[in-house]
Amino acid sequence: MGFKFARLIHSISLRIPQAYALRSGMRVVANTTAQHSLFWSTFTSREYMSLMPEIIKANLKPSLFIDCGAATGYVTMLFHHLMSAGVLEWDIKKTLCVEPSTFNAGVLETNLSTNGIESQLFFGVAGKREGSVDFFETSRNPWSSSINKRFHQGAPAKRNYIDLVPFLATPCFLKVDIEGSEFDFITTYKDSLANVQGVIMEWHYEMGDVEKSEKELLDSGFVKAKTSLDKDRRRVSLYLRK
Secondary structure, eight states: HHHHHHHHTOOOEETTTTEEEOSSSSSOOOOSSSHHHHHHHHHHHHHHTOOOOOHHHOOOOSSEEEEETOOTTTTHHHHHHHHHHSSOOOOOEEEEEOOOOOOOOHHHHHHHHHHHHOEEEEOBOOOSSSOEEEEESSSSSGGOOSOOOOOOOOOOOOEEEEOOHHTTTSSSSEEOOOTTHHHHHHHHHTOOOOTTEEEEEEGGGGGOOOHHHHHHHHHTTEEEEEEEEEEEEEEEEEEEEO
């Protein structure tokens, strides 16, 4: 498995300046220097790649992949790349992406449609079931856009919350990287996660009580399988259903 895994990653090649061609047949769009950097970070760093052996070993069978804070779609593309290559033996029927940044949404939509991924894209914020929130976004680092002002300049834009409860009834796998909204997310959905088989969660220390929210997640029936990153006020961990 290790050889096959490594071969897939090293087979990534740059076809044209705007897209990466993957051995699985997928093409991943990257239009800016920042997007190229994010692509390589997603497909080659330990943040996500080191979690894959645990995910494979768990023998999960989700039929829905939910990407909260999908950005330009690179994590979604990574999972579909590994499924197409037969490394991840999932039979995903549909992918749901939630993304509030105008600077990400266009590339995300292109990546989904170009690769023929059966998907539903919501332009909004994950965290609560209803209402709206001030959202601060930046073109320089659009994947760092947040409901918290942080280092952003200028006036916020209003974004609606996307209710995920109707989708959580389906056996699913979640990736949640929502720049501080994860604390509301856990509080809101902790009693609706029975059909969630696994979660990759990115925590942001400066925006909430990580230990409290993690305990709520564990109390909802998960175990922490692995932490792939814990530095610079960020922690990325994989949680699997008991």
